Amino acid sequence: MHVDHLIIGQGICGTFLSWYLQKANRSYVVIDEANPNTASRVAAGIINPVTGRRIVKTWMIDEVMPFAQNAYEKLGSALSLKAIEHKNIIDFFPTPQMKLAFHHRYEKDRQYLSIPAEQTKWKNYFNDDFGFGEIAPCLLVNISGILSAYRSRIVQQLQEEKFNIDLLRYDKDLIHYKDIKAGSVIFCDGAAGAGNPFFKLLPFAVNKGEVLWIECNELPLSNIFKYGINLVPWKENIFWVGSSYEWDFQNDLPTELFKEKTIAHLKRLLKVPFKVIDHKASIRPATLERRPFIGFHPVYKNIGIFNGMGTKGCSLSPFFAEQFAQHIAHGLPLQADVDISRFRNILTKTSQYIP
Numbered sequence: 001m002h003v004d005h006l007i008i009g010q011g012i013c014g015t016f017l018s019w020y021l022q023k024a025n026r027s028y029v030v031i032d033e034a035n036p037n038t039a040s041r042v043a044a045g046i047i048n049p050v051t052g053r054r055i056v057k058t059w060m061i062d063e064v065m066p067f068a069q070n071a072y073e074k075l076g077s078a079l080s081l082k083a084i085e086h087k088n089i090i091d092f093f094p095t096p097q098m099k100l101a102f103h104h105r106y107e108k109d110r111q112y113l114s115i116p117a118e119q120t121k122w123k124n125y126f127n128d129d130f131g132f133g134e135i136a137p138c139l140l141v142n143i144s145g146i147l148s149a150y151r152s153r154i155v156q157q158l159q160e161e162k163f164n165i166d167l168l169r170y171d172k173d174l175i176h177y178k179d180i181k182a183g184s185v186i187f188c189d190g191a192a193g194a195g196n197p198f199f200k201l202l203p204f205a206v207n208k209g210e211v212l213w214i215e216c217n218e219l220p221l222s223n224i225f226k227y228g229i230n231l232v233p234w235k236e237n238i239f240w241v242g243s244s245y246e247w248d249f250q251n252d253l254p255t256e257l258f259k260e261k262t263i264a265h266l267k268r269l270l271k272v273p274f275k276v277i278d279h280k281a282s283i284r285p286a287t288l289e290r291r292p293f294i295g296f297h298p299v300y301k302n303i304g305i306f307n308g309m310g311t312k313g314c315s316l317s318p319f320f321a322e323q324f325a326q327h328i329a330h331g332l333p334l335q336a337d338v339d340i341s342r343f344r345n346i347l348t349k350t351s352q353y354i355p
């Protein structure tokens, strides 16, 4: 079999990259091992325009959010599913300091923040002692639905197996893997990228996140609720509750500690009954400087990477997949702060490690 591109991984990155390469009339094969606990399969799907305790505007959000909305609507219509919807965040203030921080930011920039007048609105559901603000517009991506529907759509171009990098052969023009010959291989392998021999010297800063799914019949599905952690309407009476950020971890397994702490937090927070129905953990492919890793290796020129989306895969991957596909198909430039050529010196050293 001869294709233009061999893509490793069908998380949100491999999904959008193959989608845009196809639009650019490129042929591809995707190899994905169907691990149910990868970042994209565990993610909530939130696109939040503000970030962190200081509630600052998320990097590039004014460009990537409208792009993402449009991209998910088009992908959803091709897959016959509702891929994205508006779900604003009700941001409860856990402390008087957080209330002050929100009000302070609101005075400076009101583009995405508001302070609703009706501060008793959620009193029947939450112990919200210090009130709340609202973050809008926010989007919620049906990421699990998209990944499985897209997988069925590309079934002819998909090989469900673990890619074994030891079997990869390459020369100047062609990649060889088992019976596949490809013009290039592009790794969309998420957190596994941090151990990929071609790219492991890039400054990855992978971190672990844990999540609970709870059944809660009385909580409204109208919003995402944030109170230290997020409660995200998942489907019917199910909420996604998470997540943690751990930089020092032994494995990607869920822990009793997170479960116990989160249940205790929910008991303090919620006035309505709930039941835990699932618990998962996954590793985020985050990077030290919080910018993606995109482009081709400076030494192995037909070996590429599309990775490093960190906590923002849902908003960043459509925008940059389209940019990368345009770069591949038409030679258009990659944005300098995502292009891996910024690590040319480091990556050139990688070649010493590869036979």
Ligand SMILES: Cc1cc2nc3c(=O)[nH]c(=O)nc-3n(C[C@H](O)[C@H](O)[C@H](O)COP(=O)(O)OP(=O)(O)OC[C@H]3O[C@@H](n4cnc5c(N)ncnc54)[C@H](O)[C@@H]3O)c2cc1C
Residues within 6 Å of the ligand: 008, 009, 010, 011, 012, 013, 014, 031, 032, 033, 034, 035, 038, 039, 040, 041, 042, 043, 044, 045, 046, 047, 161, 162, 163, 164, 188, 189, 190, 191, 192, 208, 209, 210, 211, 242, 243, 244, 281, 282, 283, 284, 285, 306, 307, 308, 309, 310, 311, 312, 313, 314, 315
């Ligand atoms: C708990 C949690 C919550 C999150 N919530 C959000 C959120 O609300 N909004 C948001 O924007 N982002 C969120 N994120 C971050 C988001 O999940 C990531 O940015 C994004 O999913 C990364 O996508 P990816 O395709 O790069 O990696 P992945 O989703 O990890 O996909 C990589 C794929 O490659 C495959 N693969 C790897 N190695 C091999 C191999 N050797 N052979 C075959 N297949 C292989 C894996 O099986 C996987 O399918 C969250 C992450 C976590 C952990």
